[in-house]
Amino acid sequence: RLRLAHSAVFNGDRLVRDVIVITDLTREYRAERLKSDFIATVSHELRTPLTPILGYLDLLRTRGAKMTPEKRAQALDLVADRARHMSRLVEDLLLTSRIDDGQDDPALRVDLDAHDLVALVRQVADDMGGADGRIVTHLPGEPVQVRCDAGRTIQVVGNLVSNALKYSPSAERVEVRLCVRDERALVEVVDRGRGIPADQLTKVFEKFHRVEDPMTMSTGGTGLGLFIARRLASAMGGDISLISALGTGSTFTLALPLARPHVS
Numbered sequence: 001r002l003r004l005a006h007s008a009v010f011n012g013d014r015l016v017r018d019v020i021v022i023t024d025l026t027r028e029y030r031a032e033r034l035k036s037d038f039i040a041t042v043s044h045e046l047r048t049p050l051t052p053i054l055g056y057l058d059l060l061r062t063r064g065a066k067m068t069p070e071k072r073a074q075a076l077d078l079v080a081d082r083a084r085h086m087s088r089l090v091e092d093l094l095l096t097s098r099i100d101d102g103q104d105d106p107a108l109r110v111d112l113d114a115h116d117l118v119a120l121v122r123q124v125a126d127d128m129g130g131a132d133g134r135i136v137t138h139l140p141g142e143p144v145q146v147r148c149d150a151g152r153t154i155q156v157v158g159n160l161v162s163n164a165l166k167y168s169p170s171a172e173r174v175e176v177r178l179c180v181r182d183e184r185a186l187v188e189v190v191d192r193g194r195g196i197p198a199d200q201l202t203k204v205f206e207k208f209h210r211v212e213d214p215m216t217m218s219t220g221g222t223g224l225g226l227f228i229a230r231r232l233a234s235a236m237g238g239d240i241s242l243i244s245a246l247g248t249g250s251t252f253t254l255a256l257p258l259a260r261p262h263v264s
């Protein structure tokens with residue numbers, strides 16, 4: 001996007017200066033587009049759960065008295081589930097708006113302590129109900145003590161696992177492995193989904209970035225999950241890495257420092 005401006009300076013009838021100013025508006029244009037894409041995405045993501053919430057509340061209000069207790073409980077569970085989804089989305093938005101490039105951002109302040117990573121990973125799989133048998137865990141029998149914020153670790157691993165489920169066919173399994181290497185504990189989340197193109201491997205960690213393919217576009221999302229997950233991992237002294245190949249699948253690895261490193 002370029003803007004052309006032309007001005008001519010005359011002295012009487014004589015042209016003394018001809019000035020053409022070319023301004024590159026690409027950045028402004030991109031920023032503007034990002035903003036309107038963002039508003040569209042967020043509105044859509046908030047409206048999606050809101051529709052069943054309003055629908056079921058209306059049903060409960062008008063016909064609730066005649067419903068069986070089971071049906072009523074089902075409707076309430078669904079309303080609660082969708083409301084929780086909205087609440088997570090709003091949390092992500094708030095956290096993102098508060099993350100800036102500063103090192104000591106209070107939004108990312110983590111409460112570091114020793115925790116058994118095996119138990120935390122197991123909790124993620126249990127909370128997701130094993131995602132109908134799709135989640136397969138390979139965990140050591142012994143506890144693996146890491147230095148982390150337990151809630152944030154659950155959030156990060158949960159995000160990687162839910163992406164793996166979301167971006168792979170529903171018949172495919174998602175493996176979650178835990179191992180220790182070089183004084184760090186590694187949680188690997190392996191899927192056999194569509195994979196991520198080589199030129200997008202770093203971009204997927206950027207704010208609002210979503211791969212423009214039919215698989216991504218047919219699922220809901222804001223492109224904030226991995227951005228937040230990577231920031232949280234580094235706030236805990238760890239990181240997230242990614243290996244992926246189109247058509248084969250992806251492996252996201254969360255690395256966290258061991259609580260008591262072995263001195264050799």
Ligand code: ADP
Binds near residue numbers: 164
């Ligand atoms: P969201 O899932 O809300 O779009 P994320 O930040 O979690 O946002 O992910 C960013 C993008 O990275 C996704 O939109 C998707 O295109 C891609 N992605 C993330 N995880 C996977 C995965 N396991 N397999 C394939 N693509 C993925």
